[in-house]
Amino acid sequence: MRCLLDAHPDIGCPAETNIAALIAPLWNVWSIIECGREGSADQDLSPAAKQAIGDALLTPMANYCARGGKQYYCDKSLDNVHHLTFIEKLFPESRFLLLSRHVMDTIASGLEASPWGFKAYGYQSYIHASPDNFVAALAKYWLVHVQQALQWEETHKAKCHRIHYEDLVTAPDAVLADMFTFLGVSVDLSVLDGAFTADRTAAGPGDHKVMFTSRIQADSVGRGKTVPVDLIPPNLLEAVNSKLAALGYEPVDKTWNAEPAPSSGAGEGTIWSARLVELMSDIELPPDQKSDHCGVFAIVAVDHDELRWVVDPVAGDVRQGDGNVDSVVTGTAQDLALMVAKEQNLGALMRSGRIRHVTARKNLTREDVTADMIAIMSLLHANEESGVRSESAVGA
Secondary structure, three states: OHHHHHOOOOEEOOOOOOHHHHHHHHHHHHHHHHHOOOOOOOOOOOHHHHHHHHHHHHHHHHHHHHHHOOOEEOOOOOOHHHOHHHHHHHOOOOOEEEEEOOHHHHHHHHHHHOOOOOOHHHOHHHHHHOOOOHHHHHHHHHHHHHHHHHHHHHHOHHHEEEEEHHHHHHOHHHHHHHHHHHHOOOOOOOHHHHOOOOOOOOOOOOOOOHHHOOOOOOOOOOHHHHOOHHHOOHHHHHHHHHHHHHHOOOOOOOOHHHOOOOOOOOOOOOHHHHHHHHHHHOOOOOOOOOOOOOOOEEEEEOOOOOOEEEEEOOOOEEEEOOOOOOEEEEEOHHHHHHHHOOOOOHHHHHHOOOOEEEEOOOOOOHHHHHHHHHHHHHHHOOOOOOHHHHHHHHHO
């Protein structure tokens, strides 16, 4: 979004400057000088004081815009949502773009962006509050920011314009046209070609992937299907679902990890989907394969609607499609293929959330899930003469 805005001939939008965060300390300084006490956003200052603070912020804004002959400055910093009252007091003609993304995709993106620590992107305090559950911590991060944005929108509707990330990446022409109209600038769709040039993706705080991006891509939509929904505590999930509904998203429930991701069309016909079809077609089940740990189960690829199989051990039947099942094993076509072919350790796939076991049974322990998955893998390889036994012996 930042690059698209910056590519417009009238808008300057640099890397994340956190310029709005300067307002509070400057406001406090002037409050002490004028009123003899520390100030807050609820306390007003004299026009001269507000002018002085505004000028301090306008100087770097004007400097950036002057380089490209821009008329309007836009700031896309992560903490802007915490400073909206201050921003309006200083710049009452400001307009606000409220860009949202589905909570589960946001969590998946956060986990991908911070594999070795969570100092960046404002996650740190939330992780400190929930060191044993990063999913819950990032869900809380999303909730706090969305709550503040929606509260602001409620009292400033005419100044706010919503944008869904999912719409931006799947229908950018329409989204940008509406956005530019709201901002009162020309509808210039040439930004789609000019947004990702080297000068606009130069180093600076912001999206770590944008420097290596050459076009708008939709392949991150639905990536949150791998995030275990059961790691979000019920009270937090209820609050999250309330805000998802307010933003126009479908709620998240316990079936989340078993449902297919929204299809962008980008993954259709991949080598992994073809390989998964081949692997599943080769499975032969002898009938009456009863198990204490798994009944009828489904194999579901979250990134391909058509890649769904029902496996009935008693009937000895493996068929593509839907049906009534006791549990679901789900993941991307690639991860399912790696699992079925036993080319990647299933424990590692499940620990990372890339393979998920979903069932309506309650109070399952980790040991129960492990036993289910061992039984499922044994059934999938029942036609092998000794593969499972020899592998188990080596593991032991």
